[in-house]
Structures are given as C-alpha cells and as structure tokens.
Amino acid sequence: MNDNTPRRVEHQQTDKGYVPVYTTGIVEQQWDNYTAxxxxxxxxLFKRQWELLQDRACPEFLEGVQTLGMTPDKIPRFADLNKQLREATDWKLVAVEGLLPELVFFDHLAKRRFPVTWWIRRPDQLDYIAExxxxxDLLGHVPLLMNPVFADYMQHYGLGGVKASGVGDQALIQLSRLYWYTVEFGLIRSKAGLRIYGSGILSSKGESIYSLDSAAPNRFGFDLERIMRTRYRIDTFQKSYFVIDSFEQLFESTVPDFRPIYAGIKDQPEFPAGDVQDGDNVIQRGSGEGWTSEGDF
Ligand code: HBI
Ligand code: FE
Incomplete structure (x- = not known):
C-alpha cells in the first residue's frame, strides 16, 4: 500500500469476510492494439468537432489542443500527451476501463491525475454514447488541463470530493451537480461572445450547436448554491446552462469550505432541470421547446 491508496474503497467478499479492495483502476493504454x-x-470525430469548435469553444481549449499536438491522424498516446501536460500544469493522464467509484475518481483528481477511458466508441455510436x-475523455477534458487556472480548479474539485464523502450522500449529490454544470456542461463568456468549455458539449456535435444557438434552454450566470440545488439531464441536451465569466471565477468558487453551504441547503427544495426561480441570474430564459417533463436525474 502506498500514498495512492484511497481512504474509502469498495469491499469484496472473500473467505476472510468483507475486505477492502484497494484499487486505483489504472490499466495500460496498449496503444499498439488499436485497430485501423x-x-x-x-x-x-476529431475532424468534425475541430471544425465545428473553431468559433464555439473557448480560446483556452483551442490553444490546449494545439499545444498538446492532438491531430486526426492517430489516437494520441497518453505518454506523449503527458510530456506536454507535465510541463504546462503537472497533470498526468492515466488509462482506465471506464467510470470509477466516486472516491477513487476524486482521489485521482486531488493528485492531479486524470483518468481517461482507453477504449473508443464503435462506428455506429459517433453521435451518442451513454458512457x-x-x-x-481526451478531446472533451484534457485540453483544458493545459490551462493553469482550470487545472487547479479540477484538483480542488477532487479535494472537495474527498471531503464531501465524509459529510454524506446529499453533499456528494450536490457536489456532483457542480461537476456536471461546470466541467461537463459549462459555458463561458469570452471577448468574442458566449463559448463552450464543458467536455460533454465539446465532445458532442449536436450539443455544440444546441448549447449556443438554441432558444430552448435557460442560460444563467454562475451561482454555486443554485447549481448545487439543480437536477440535470443525463440522456437529453441540458435544459439549463450556467455561464462563468472566467476560470478565475470558477477556481475561486472552490476555495471556500463547502460544509456551511451543504448545511445551509440541506433542507431546501431542489429545482427541476428546466425551472427558472425568482432571483435567478437569467442571461436568457429558455423557450422550453422540445422538452419532455420527465427524466431529470
Ligand atoms: N470516473 N472515469 C471516471 N470519469 C468520470 O467523469 C467520473 C468517474 N467516476 C465518478 C464521476 N465521474 C462522478 O461521480 C462525478 O460526478 C464526479
Ligand atoms: Fe466527462
């Protein structure tokens, strides 16, 4: 056991009873085994998104892709990307099979390791895949890890996750909403207008267009407590997006201790994904066109 051991882990039944399984989930990328x-x-996928994102993604993302040297020719080798990441922000990619237990995931982030799923979707899944x-993971999440402020936000998020797991399940749900509405589906204001920084949007052709151009979704100014109380969609485009002014604003939101916030909103109602509340910082109120009422997560 070394210092990479998560504090709380899965248990497995053995002939000695239930014993903790200490795992980081790390595997090898095995780059030579990728098929044509x-x-x-x-x-x-890379060509299609790169073209679409030129005037949609935030400049920090576009710069990150170029500095990392990602190209359409070949699936990147994590070891090559790691040289650039190490120099820029001292982050490191590790290959994993897929979704990790929450605490294992937080522990990686807290140590500036980003878990990247090693396998790529099938050709019939180009437009949508649930996991x-x-x-x-690579195009959506990794380029912004080259930005020092965003890179620090991700580490602090992981540290916050490790702490929240000691507070309780409700705190973990609230914290996962922060991840969802920032890291996965965040929008940012830039000099040239509204831009995308969330990985779930950056890696989706349909949502890259919808998130910026559609009149259907709400667009709110960033509000930590509002986000922590807002449910979200996992299998349709989002009904609401939260817009940050800068990565500094995002980083500063994770500096305070979240415990008083968790305690303060513990008994307050949560909001459906598409609702607008009194007092919301509304940038654009959605038309709600095409929404189904059921299905918030
Ligand atoms: N594991 N590999 C991986 N990637 C994720 O994005 C991820 C995860 N485990 C848990 C998780 N995300 C969620 O709990 C987030 O809300 C933090
Ligand atoms: Fe993701």
Whole structure:
C-alpha cells in the first residue's frame, strides 16, 4: 500500500469476510492494439468537432489542443500527451476501463491525475454514447488541463470530493451537480461572445450547436448554491446552462469550505432541470421547446 491508496474503497467478499479492495483502476493504454477502424473513428470525430469548435469553444481549449499536438491522424498516446501536460500544469493522464467509484475518481483528481477511458466508441455510436469513452475523455477534458487556472480548479474539485464523502450522500449529490454544470456542461463568456468549455458539449456535435444557438434552454450566470440545488439531464441536451465569466471565477468558487453551504441547503427544495426561480441570474430564459417533463436525474 502506498500514498495512492484511497481512504474509502469498495469491499469484496472473500473467505476472510468483507475486505477492502484497494484499487486505483489504472490499466495500460496498449496503444499498439488499436485497430485501423478505431484510429479512423478518432479521425472522423476529431475532424468534425475541430471544425465545428473553431468559433464555439473557448480560446483556452483551442490553444490546449494545439499545444498538446492532438491531430486526426492517430489516437494520441497518453505518454506523449503527458510530456506536454507535465510541463504546462503537472497533470498526468492515466488509462482506465471506464467510470470509477466516486472516491477513487476524486482521489485521482486531488493528485492531479486524470483518468481517461482507453477504449473508443464503435462506428455506429459517433453521435451518442451513454458512457464516457476515449473521445469524450481526451478531446472533451484534457485540453483544458493545459490551462493553469482550470487545472487547479479540477484538483480542488477532487479535494472537495474527498471531503464531501465524509459529510454524506446529499453533499456528494450536490457536489456532483457542480461537476456536471461546470466541467461537463459549462459555458463561458469570452471577448468574442458566449463559448463552450464543458467536455460533454465539446465532445458532442449536436450539443455544440444546441448549447449556443438554441432558444430552448435557460442560460444563467454562475451561482454555486443554485447549481448545487439543480437536477440535470443525463440522456437529453441540458435544459439549463450556467455561464462563468472566467476560470478565475470558477477556481475561486472552490476555495471556500463547502460544509456551511451543504448545511445551509440541506433542507431546501431542489429545482427541476428546466425551472427558472425568482432571483435567478437569467442571461436568457429558455423557450422550453422540445422538452419532455420527465427524466431529470
Ligand atoms: N470516473 N472515469 C471516471 N470519469 C468520470 O467523469 C467520473 C468517474 N467516476 C465518478 C464521476 N465521474 C462522478 O461521480 C462525478 O460526478 C464526479
Ligand atoms: Fe466527462
């Protein structure tokens, strides 16, 4: 056991009873085993998003892709990306099979390791896949880890997760909403207008267009407590987006101790994904067109 051991882990039944399984979930990327089809899936998805994102993604993302040297030719080798990441922000990618137990995931982030799913989606899943794959993890999450302020936010988020797991399940749900509405589906104001920084949008053709252009969703100014009380969609485009002014604003939101916030909102009602409340910082009120009422997570 070393200092990479998470504090609370899964248990497994053995002939000695239930024993903790200490696992980081880390595997090898095994780059040589990718098939021509898999490289070609990367190429298709990368070209399509790169073109679409030129005037939609925030400048920090576009710069990150270029400095990392990601190209459509081949699925990137994590070891190559790690050289650039190490120099820029001292983050490191580790290959994993997929979703990790929450605390294991938080523990990686807290140590500036980002878990990247090693496998890529099948050719019939180009437009939608329910779980994170290599394309979502690499193109969606990794370029912004080259930005020092965003990189620090991600580490602090992980540290907050480790702490929240000692507070209780409600705190973990509230914290996961922060991840969802920032890291996965966040929008940011830039000099050139509204831009995307959330990985779930950056890796989706449909939502890259919808999140900025559609009149259907609400767009609110960033509000930590509001986010922590807001449910979200996992299998449709979002009904609400939260817009930050800068990555500094995002980082500063994770500096305070969240415990008084968890305590303060513990007995307050949560909000449906698409609702607008009195006192909301509304940038654009959604038309709600095309929404289904059921299905908030
Ligand atoms: N594991 N590999 C991986 N990637 C994630 O984004 C991830 C995870 N485990 C848990 C998790 N996300 C969620 O709990 C977030 O809300 C933090
Ligand atoms: Fe993600």
């Amino acid at each position: 089809t898999e490289h070609s899936t990367w190429a298709t 994170p794959d290599l394309f979502h």
